[in-house]
Amino acid sequence: MTSAKGYAAQNPTTNLAPWNFERREVGPLDVQFDIQYCGVCHSDLHQIRDEWFPGIFPMVPGHEIVGKVVKVGDKVKKFKPGDLAAVGCLVDSCRTCDNCKVGLEQYCLNGGVGTYNAKGKDGVPTYGGYSNTIVVHEDFVLTISPKLSLPAVAPLLCAGITTYSPLRHWKVGKGHKLGVLGLGGLGHMAVKFGVAFGAEVTVLSTSPSKEHDAKKLGAHKFVVTTDKQQAKNVKGYFDFILDTVSAPHDFRFYLSLLKTNGTHIMVGIPPEPNQVPAFSIIGGRKSLAGSSIGGLPETQEMLDYCAEHNIVSDIELIDIKDITKAYERMVKGDVRYRFVIDMATL
Ligand code: NAP
Ligand code: ZN
Ligand code: ZN
Secondary structure, eight states: OEEEEEEEBSSTTSOOEEEEEEEOOOOTTEEEEEEEEEEOOHHHHHHHTTSSSOOOSSBOOOOOEEEEEEEEOTTOOSOOTTOEEEEOSEEEOOSOSHHHHTTOGGGOTTOOEESSSSBOTTSOBOOOSSBSEEEEEGGGOBOOOTTSOHHHHGGGGTHHHHHHHHHHHTTOOTTOEEEEEOOSHHHHHHHHHHHHTTOEEEEEESOGGGHHHHHHTTOSEEEETTSHHHHHHTTTOEEEEEEOOOSOOOHHHHHTTEEEEEEEEEOOOOSSOOOOOTHHHHTTTOEEEEOOSOOHHHHHHHHHHHHHHTOOOOEEEEOGGGHHHHHHHHHTTOOSSEEEEEGGGO
16 A cells, blocks of 8 residues: 545544545556645535535545656556646546446446545545545546646646536537636636637626636626626526536526527536526526536546647645635635645645
């Protein structure tokens, strides 16, 4: 076994604190890398607090992981020591179901294996990236370009792919009006991709103070959704809304902002179910859809696209000791626009 150290929640009511644990030995097809940076996703907080389902504790969160390879198994072809490497939300899947066969491992029909808060095929819990080292099968390790700033690449592994994938799937681009709902970690990446793909992008936010940043990120318009007049101006306006909100919100209102035939795509995962009156979608033949992260081939495609177009996340680099403070700010919507842990502070 390989000894590892990290930060873990011992149960849903405690804060993260230092914890030592073990990673598996590097197998023939495994890659071990030293984690240099790990992004902080709102999903980390939902899971350590058991907001979605009962979690597996102790829990080491983190699924936006980048670092440098230190060891590879003797059958590994893609990596050698010294290479940069990344891991996102998945570390394994069945590889044989219809979805895995076409690179949609995130929808594995037999249940993919999450980077943390899951159990591997060996029955051993997985532990995430708020730690110094990780061992992952090479098929689930991504390649990153040295051209980009490494800490700012980390959030691409979840916030990046979770917004890139639905925009690609629904072919959002030139001629479309895209509303990005919530300007946090996912939202700010959605703005960057939406703009890069040629859509007219409007940020729909509850935080008036984010307007300047939204425009700097490339958004064409900014709407404070709590301002009645501003909201009225975008009734029936959008072809697509990409919904990144982490808390319960009023679907009746947001669906009213779609055009006829418009699509509201959920990527945010509020803990409680939302109410959706049938009238909100039947009038105007609207669609309510959802999307989860992205498969391995598309995640690599997104990373390559970002390297080519010089797209990274806007980050605030933090010391791991300050993780609880970062969570508190995240809950208040005060994220500009992704916290990334500098693992050298561990
Ligand atoms: P985040 O950085 O905290 O951003 C969420 C943003 O939503 C906030 O900054 C805020 O933006 C807005 N918001 C918060 N509460 C709101 C409310 N009550 N009403 C309206 N807007 C509100 O979170 P994140 O890391 O981007 O994650 C967002 C959600 O996506 C989380 O639920 C997370 O678990 C989920 N997620 C899903 C996937 C997937 O595969 N589908 C992947 C990753 C994350 P404003 O200040 O602009 O209003
Ligand atoms: Zn995430
Ligand atoms: Zn599968």
